[in-house]
Amino acid sequence: MLVRKPNWAVLLDDYLHSCLCRTFAYGSFDCCLFVCDAIREMTGVDVAAPFRGQYTSRKQAYRAIENYAGRATVEAVSERVTQDHGMPEIAPARAQRGDVLLVRRKLDSLALVGLDGRYLAAAERGYEYVPSQLVTRAWRV
Secondary structure (H helix, E strand, O other): OOOOOOOHHHHHHHHHHHHOOOEOEOOOEOHHHHHHHHHHHHHOOOOOOOOOOOOOOHHHHHHHHHHHHOOOOHHHHHHHHHHHOOOOEEOHHHOOOOOEEEEOOOOOEEEEEOOOOOEEEEOOEOEEEEOHHHEEEEEOO
16 A cells, blocks of 8 residues: 655645656656656655556557556556555545546546646646546545
8 A cells, every 4th residue: 555755745746847848758758657656756656667668659558558457558557556556446526636547538548636636637748637527537545
C-alpha cells in the first residue's frame, strides 16, 4: 500500500508546475507517466518501474503495457499498477486531490485529480483539464 509523504501536496504542486511546459512524448511524458510520476513525487514509489524506459512510440507503449498487464489497454495497466500497489478503487465522484482517474476518450487515458480538485491529463503541451463526465474509474493514492 502506498503512503503519501507528509508534504505530498507541496510536492504535487511542484511537480505540476514542472509539467506546464513539457511536450507530450511516449516514454517520457505521456498520460501513464504523467500520473505515475505524480505518484512517485507524492509517495517516493515508482509504480512505473516495470515499464519505464521500454517505449518511445504508441505501438511500443501498448506492447510494454501488454507485457506488464496482460492486455494492451490503459485500463489494464491501471488495474495492474493499482493492484500491485494496494490502491483501492473508489467511485469517481469520491476521488480527491492526487487520486488516479481513468478517462474515456478516443484513446483512453489516465488523469489525476489536481490540487484545485479539477481533473488533469497529459496534453500535447503540459496538461489539460478533463471534463468529469469522461471519468469512468478512480483509485485512491
